[in-house]
Amino acid sequence: MRLLVLGGTDFVGWAVAEEALERGWDVTVFHRGTRPSPEGAAVLHGDRTAQDGLRALEKGEWDAVVDTWSAAPCAVAAAAQLLADRVGHHSYISSRSVYTFPSPLGADESWPTVDADPESDGTDYAADKRGGELAAEGAFGSRALAVRAGLILGPRENVGRLPWWLGRIARGGPFPAPGPADLPIQYVDARDLAAWTLDAAASGLSGPYNLVSPVGHATMGDLITACTEVTGSGAEPVWITPEQVAAAGVEPWTQLPVWVPPGEAHDAMHGSDVSRALAAGLRCRPVAETVADTWEWLTSLGGTAPQRSDRPVPGLPEGAEERLLAGAR
Known part of the structure; x- marks a missing residue:
């Protein structure tokens, strides 16, 4: 080809x-x-x-x-x-x-x-x-x-969502983990997206396809656990409820990357039907593999990932982590 x-x-x-x-x-x-x-x-x-x-x-x-x-x-x-x-x-x-x-x-x-x-x-x-x-x-x-x-993660990510989680968890100590832990998340590893797209091009597929992992492929708990394990920092997740996040004045998605609380916005972001892409051969690697490979890439850069200039820098502003942890006590 x-x-x-x-x-x-x-x-x-x-x-x-x-x-x-x-x-x-x-x-x-x-x-x-x-x-x-x-x-x-x-x-x-x-x-x-x-x-x-x-x-x-x-x-x-x-x-x-x-x-x-x-x-x-x-x-x-x-x-x-x-x-x-x-x-x-x-x-x-x-x-x-x-x-x-x-x-x-x-x-x-x-x-x-x-x-x-x-x-x-x-x-x-x-x-x-x-x-x-x-x-x-x-x-x-x-x-x-x-x-x-949908949400795209993996090595070379230049939006900063997964790199932010890895960087924060690598510092160790207690950190706010937005819950519930079993909240489903949908994303696609850029490499799985690439493989599927090339297969689709070679087969001459046309029209629209939702390309993201199926519901149930991973949860916030899976993502946080994978980050904690791969960094080896001993960081301790403190699970925060959606209500506690709101009370602390913290924004979902941008200030707590990937996470959207249960409800209308979560259904739209993390609840898409992907049966058409699955039938056309989409295969999604485990979240632990995506996290581990992203960590390996990130450490090869000295821990600082590139950041797209046309996207806001994700992550908690100064003082927000302290408010979240205080609210969980």
């Missing part, structure tokens, strides 16, 4: 390129040249936000393209239109954020999506991702796949 990755130097794009290279595929990555490329990939440089920024893509043919773009849909549209006659299949890494909120527990790909314009120069994340889907579909038609990922 000849694969073109639009991106390929960061988190999901890197995972896709690396997985394809391990399969022996002929991989080309297109990016601005500000970061290293995966070893073994051919490289094309260009800036999708600049005039004539796609010039390097004006020649060449590929069996498949994977686009990880998460900003203005017009950039997805421009690339897709340029490549449609020279690429066999298009996979767009989208998001479950495209669904109108709140999607109920067990919602599948038929749940309504937000309004979006495929030629927009950027509005908000949900509309941009939906616009990207429409842009790809407009150019590739039935050759377009929308990979609606």
Whole structure:
């Protein structure tokens, strides 16, 4: 397979390129040249936000393209239109954020999506991702796949959610663990996402697929336990109720990464139906493996993970941990 990755130097794009290279595929990555490329990939440089920024893509043919773009849909549209006659299949890494909120527990790909314009120069994340889907579909038609990922974790994560938990737990001592411990969480390891996407591209799958682990694959307790064990810090989780989190004025998801309390928002974030992707071959590795590999990568960097500039830095603000622990006593 000849694969073109639009991106390929960061988190999901890197995972896709690396997985394809391990399969022996002929991989080309297109990016601005500000970061290293995966070893073994051919490289094309260009800036999708600049005039004539796609010039390097004006020649060449590929069996498949994977686009990880998460900003203005017009950039997805421009690339897709340029490549449609020279690429066999298009996979767009989208998001479950495209669904109108709140999607109920067990919602599948038929749940309504937000309004979006495929030629927009950027509005908000949900509309941009939906616009990207429409842009790809407009150019590739039935050759377009929308990979609606949920929470993405694993090595090279540049949003900082799992790295924050690992960093905090590595410091040891009692720490607030938002509960209940058996609260289900849904996520996908970037490497499992990459493997499924490449299988889907090779098979010519099209349309939208929710891509996240099935409900019951892992819980907050599983995640916290894995972090505690892999760091070897002896840190002690102090389980905090949702009511205690609220009383301390702490925000779910952003200040306590991954965690959303039981209720409407949790059902939307961690309760998606993924039977379509499972039937199409999705396999999710154990949470302990994702955590261990992320810890190994994080320690190789000296404990400081890269952070995307377009996303808020996750984690508890000063004084919040003390309030949470005090409220649990």
